[in-house]
Every structure is written in C-alpha cells, then in structure tokens.
Amino acid sequence: MSVELSSLEQKQLEKMRRLREQGVDPYPPRAERTHTSRQAIAAFEAAEKDGEPAVPVVATLAGRLRAIRPMGKITFAHIEDGDGKIQLFLRANDLGAEQLAFFNHQFDLGDFIQASGEMFRTRTGELTLKVTAFRLLAKAITPLPAAKDEVVDGQVVRHALLSDPETRYRQRYADLAVNSEVRDLFRKRAAILRSLREFLDGQGFLEVETPILQPIYGGAAAQPFVTHHNQLHQDLYLRISFELYLKRLLVGGLERVYEIGRDFRNEGVSFKHNPEFTQLEFYCAYFDYLKVMELTEQMICYVADHVLGQRTVVYQGREINFAPPWRRVELRQGILETAGIDIAQAPTRNDLANAMEAKGIHPKPGATRGKLIDQLLGDHLEPTLIQPTFLYNYPRDISPLAKSKLDDPQTVERFEGYVAGFELCNAFTELNDPVDQEARFLEMGRDYDARDEERHPMDEDYLRAMRYGMPPNGGFGMGVDRLTMLLTDSPNIREVLLFPHLRNREDE
RNA sequence: GGCCCACUAGCUCAAUGGUAGAGCAGUUGACUCUUAAUCAAUUGGUUGAGCGUUCGAGCCGCUCGUGGGUCACCA
Numbered sequence: 001m002s003v004e005l006s007s008l009e010q011k012q013l014e015k016m017r018r019l020r021e022q023g024v025d026p027y028p029p030r031a032e033r034t035h036t037s038r039q040a041i042a043a044f045e046a047a048e049k050d051g052e053p054a055v056p057v058v059a060t061l062a063g064r065l066r067a068i069r070p071m072g073k074i075t076f077a078h079i080e081d082g083d084g085k086i087q088l089f090l091r092a093n094d095l096g097a098e099q100l101a102f103f104n105h106q107f108d109l110g111d112f113i114q115a116s117g118e119m120f121r122t123r124t125g126e127l128t129l130k131v132t133a134f135r136l137l138a139k140a141i142t143p144l145p146a147a148k149d150e151v152v153d154g155q156v157v158r159h160a161l162l163s164d165p166e167t168r169y170r171q172r173y174a175d176l177a178v179n180s181e182v183r184d185l186f187r188k189r190a191a192i193l194r195s196l197r198e199f200l201d202g203q204g205f206l207e208v209e210t211p212i213l214q215p216i217y218g219g220a221a222a223q224p225f226v227t228h229h230n231q232l233h234q235d236l237y238l239r240i241s242f243e244l245y246l247k248r249l250l251v252g253g254l255e256r257v258y259e260i261g262r263d264f265r266n267e268g269v270s271f272k273h274n275p276e277f278t279q280l281e282f283y284c285a286y287f288d289y290l291k292v293m294e295l296t297e298q299m300i301c302y303v304a305d306h307v308l309g310q311r312t313v314v315y316q317g318r319e320i321n322f323a324p325p326w327r328r329v330e331l332r333q334g335i336l337e338t339a340g341i342d343i344a345q346a347p348t349r350n351d352l353a354n355a356m357e358a359k360g361i362h363p364k365p366g367a368t369r370g371k372l373i374d375q376l377l378g379d380h381l382e383p384t385l386i387q388p389t390f391l392y393n394y395p396r397d398i399s400p401l402a403k404s405k406l407d408d409p410q411t412v413e414r415f416e417g418y419v420a421g422f423e424l425c426n427a428f429t430e431l432n433d434p435v436d437q438e439a440r441f442l443e444m445g446r447d448y449d450a451r452d453e454e455r456h457p458m459d460e461d462y463l464r465a466m467r468y469g470m471p472p473n474g475g476f477g478m479g480v481d482r483l484t485m486l487l488t489d490s491p492n493i494r495e496v497l498l499f500p501h502l503r504n505r506e507d508e
Numbered sequence: 509g510g511c512c513c514a515c516u517a518g519c520u521c522a523a524u525g526g527u528a529g530a531g532c533a534g535u536u537g538a539c540u541c542u543u544a545a546u547c548a549a550u551u552g553g554u555u556g557a558g559c560g561u562u563c564g565a566g567c568c569g570c571u572c573g574u575g576g577g578u579c580a581c582c583a
Binding site: 006007008009011012067069070071072073074075076078087089091092093108109122123124126128142143144145146147148149150151157158159160161162163164165166167169170178220221222223265267268270271272273370371373374377378394395397398399400414416423426492502503504 | 509515517518519520521531532533534535538539540541542543544545546551552573574575576577578580581582583
C-alpha cells in the first residue's frame with residue numbers, strides 16, 4: 001500500500017494475514033442472508049405469543065460489527081445492517097469455548113460478519129439472535145472512528161462521535177459508517193428528488209436529458225469550466241444551466257419538460273455554493289410567471305408533505321411555513337422598504353448610484369443599473385426574507401432571457417423565491433421573440449466589459465430555434481441542494497452533498 | 509482573493525514558556541443476560557509542515573498547508 005499505515009492498521013493487517021494462513025478467507029465472495037435486522041425482529045414479533053414464538057424463528061443475519069461485550073463464557077455483540085442494529089448473543093455452551101474465543105479475539109469492530117441462529121428475547125426484552133454459527137465476511141483494517149451510542153431516557157446520546165468536518169467530508173464513507181443520521185439525511189435527499197419527479201410527472205411533464213458538454217454555454221451569468229475534445233480538436237464547456245436546450249424542446253413540440261441534473265460554475269465556494277450542484281429546471285408551454293409561482297408553491301408543498309409529512313420545518317432555529325400562498329413582494333417595493341431607495345425614481349445607472357450614495361451605500365464600481373439593483377437586493381432585502389417569499393418584476397438588463405412587461409419595457413416578468421434568507425429558485429415568463437432575444441444578447445455584449453467572463457455569449461442556434469416559433473411559456477430553476485438544506489436543517493451545502501468539493505491535500 | 513479562528517494518540521478533548529495527559533478504541537487478564545458492560549493491568553505522540561526567538565516552545569513570532577467562519581465574488 002502506498003500510504004503509511006498506523007500501528008493499529010499494521011496490527012490488523014497482520015491479523016488478517018494470520019487468519020488467511022489458518023484457512024479463514026477474510027474476504028469470501030459470497031454471503032448468505034435470510035433476514036435483515038428489521039425483518040428478523042418483525043418475523044419474531046409476528047410468531048410471538050406471550051413472549052414465546054409458536055415456532056422458532058431461524059435467521060442468518062449479515063452486517064458490520066459495532067459493539068462486542070465479552071463476559072466470560074458468553075458474549076453480547078451488536079451488528080448494524082441497512083435497516084439498523086441488532087444484538088447477537090453467543091454462548092460457550094452453544095458454540096464451544098474455542099469458537100467463542102475465536103469470535104472475541106479474531107473479530108473487531110468494523111468487520112462485516114454473518115451469524116445464524118434463533119431469535120429470542122433477553123431478560124431485558126431486547127430481540128436478539130442466539131448465535132449457533134458465524135462467519136467473517138470482510139475484515140476491517142482501519143478502525144472506524146470510535147462512536148458509541150448510549151440510550152438515556154429513550155434518547156440516543158452519541159459519544160466521541162466523528163465531528164471534524166474535514167474528515168467527515170473527505171472520508172464520507174467513514175462519516176456514513178458511524179453517523180447514522182448522515183445516512184438518514186441522504187435517504188431524505190433521495191426522497192426529495194423522488195418527490196420532485198413524482199410531482200412533475202403527475203403534472204404531465206416529460207423528464208429529459210440535455211448535453212452537459214456544450215460548445216456554447218448560456219442560460220445563466222456564470223463562469224464556466226472549460227474542457228477539450230481531443231479527437232475533434234474542440235473546446236467544450238461544462239453547462240452552467242439547462243435553459244437554452246430545454247427551451248429548444250418547446251420549439252420541438254414537447255410542451256412540458258424538466259431536467260434534474262448537475263450544473264457546473266467556475267466560481268467561489270461558500271456555505272451555499274459548490275462548483276457542481278444539482279439543478280431542477282422545468283419549462284411549461286402556455287404558462288406565465290404567475291402560474292409558475294402557483295406551481296412552485298404546490299411543488300414545494302408536495303415535497304414537504306411526502307418527505308416530512310408536514311409543511312413546516314425548523315431551519316436553523318426558525319420555523320418556516322411552506323403553506324401557500326407565499327408572500328409576494330414586488331422587487332421595487334421590497335428594496336424601497338429595506339434600503340429606502342425607489343429604483344423607479346432612478347431610471348439610469350448614475351441616478352441609482354447617486355441615490356445609493358445619498359443613503360451612505362457604496363455602489364459597486366463599474367456595475368450596471370441591474371447589478372446595482374442586485375446589490376441592493378442582496379445586501380438589504382434578501383436577509384429579511386425568512387418565510388417563503390416571491391420577489392417579482394426584475395430589471396431587464398440582468399434578465400436577458402425573460403419577457404418584458406407590456407407596460408414597462410425596462411422590467412421583465414421574473415420572480416425569485418427566497419426562503420431563510422437565501423435564493424431558492426428563479427423563474428420567468430420566457431422570452432420567445434427571436435428579434436428581441438437577439439437584441440438582448442447584443443445588449444449584454446455592450447453593457448458588459450468585453451473581458452467580463454460572465455457576459456452572455458451569442459447562441460445563434462438558439463435564435464434559429466426560436467425563429468421556428470416557440471410557444472409562450474414559463475420557466476423555472478431551483479437549486480435542489482438548497483431545498484435539501486432547508487428540509488434537513490443543514491447550515492451548509494456540504495452537509496447535503498455526499499462528496500463536496502474540497503481542495504487537494506499535498507499528502508494525499 | 510482579504511480578514512478572523514482552529515489543527516495535540518485511531519476518535520473526542522486536556523495541558524502558566526519548564527518531564528505531553530484523560531476517556532473511548534487497541535492489547536492482556538477476570539467475568540454465563542450485557543448494552544457507553546464492569547473491573548485490573550497495559551501499548552500508543554515528528555503536538556499540521558518548516559524556519560526563528562528563548563537556557564528551554566504544544567504554547568511566542570514569521571512563512572506555508574488544510575479546514576471552519578466571515579467578507580468579496582455569485583442575475
């Protein structure tokens with residue numbers, strides 16, 4: 001092995017080799033399991049009458065050794081499998097002293113074993129397997145981080161649990177192995193994804209898959225990752241959004257489409273940003289942003305109902321209620337109330353910058369009017385949006401793919417959903433006018449510095465698609481990781497990613 | 509990228525600038541209903557890396573690394 005092993009690991013490696021010399025395969029290819037821990041307990045309870053089963057419940061269990069308590073001529077142990085933990089009871093009377101000593105000395109915490117016998121109740125009432133045969137399934141070389149559970153008044157108290165975030169994220173396998181609530185969190189994440197699909201499928205949406213490697217990136221303002229196809233001599237970008245491909249599908253006659261997948265943005269990392277993250281986008285022909293708002297409320301409630309069984313959740317100490325209708329706040333009004341500036345009274349970039357200066361707010365140098373509005377939103381309004389809120393009607397120049405309002409061409413029909421002080425989703429009445437769209441692309445190129453990597457590249461094929469005719473439609477995008485944070489009360493996006501992005505370590 | 513904090517045994521944590529410790533895990537032994545089993549004994553350290561200050565550094569200073577927080581960035 002290339003890495004240096006600790007003395008404990010070297011001892012275990014030596015133990016494993018000795019077992020092999022004794023004819024014990026430390027990694028046999030097959031296991032026999034008749035019951036999971038839960039199934040064995042359920043089978044006993046079903047057969048049970050007055051504390052005794054009518055017929056013996058014989059089971060072979062398999063799992064990881066989590067506790068061994070030798071007591072002379074008997075030994076208690078716990079193994080953990082996918083369903084939970086179950087106790088084993090081994091007796092010299094049943095197994096012979098030699099077998100019991102083998103179990104006590106050759107098996108270690110973390111090993112996978114299988115054990116056969118009859119289910120019974122101990123004097124304390126715990127359903128337990130009385131073991132008549134056992135076998136090693138996989139030897140552990142590295143000791144699991146010590147974590148013991150103590151039950152106090154029905155509550156499980158963890159001792160010396162693995163808590164160092166770096167180890168937990170870098171060695172997620174160890175984190176999962178010893179922290180059962182981490183396993184539960186990722187089961188919940190899977191349930192969230194399943195519920196989102198169920199809801200959208202039920203609404204007649206078609207799940208599709210579009211390219212991750214794209215010759216032209218677009219649909220969002222973000223720096224892309226660049227890669228290269230060797231044989232084609234072609235630079236490619238990892239997608240920063242699905243938007244432009246999904247809307248091409250509306251041109252093709254698919255009226256309701258959605259995609260759940262990975263987006264990649266080459267930007268800073270933070271408690272709510274990971275370089276790759278899971279995005280949900282859907283597009284719905286003949287919907288506008290108001291209908292998308294209602295669909296959003298229904299969808300989030302559907303997920304909450306199915307995953308949590310309720311529509312409220314406590315996030316970082318504050319109760320959040322997802323029940324519709326969510327508060328609706330016009331962006332102009334929200335900024336007026338929190339920053340004291342009426343953006344409608346500041347029609348140009350300089351007007352707005354002056355208004356901000358007058359309030360003691362330093363406008364970002366070089367920012368467009370839209371970016372200044374975004375600054376006011378992020379600094380003043382966003383932190384106040386704890387309960388689910390739709391902010392709506394956004395400035396045109398930060399929304400190049402959204403349709404303008406009929407009575408106000410400088411404002412677009414767009415909303416963002418905010419919960420717990422951060423952005424959860426983003427949606428608009430999609431721009432389907434190819435002439436206006438081309439003008440927007442050109443505007444973006446003008447307004448942004450030519451070196452600004454976030455400027456929107458022109459996508460000629462997208463414009464061609466739109467010229468074939470795109471039905472009016474409402475589009476929606478949501479960070480699934482952030483929804484998962486909310487529903488699992490996780491303060492950090494890394495908690496809801498199995499393998500969050502971390503810097504390389506020199507020693508690895 | 510800036511600033512702040514952290515990094516000590518496998519895990520969780522101690523240690524006035526003066527001999528690096530505890531609990532759990534490990535090892536050895538006792539124990540036939542235990543469950544953080546208990547009891548007795550015991551192994552285990554390049555204190556993140558390097559350089560410096562000092563008679564003497566886990567502790568003070570500098571550089572670097574990693575992580576966390578925060579700001580910047582992120583429609």
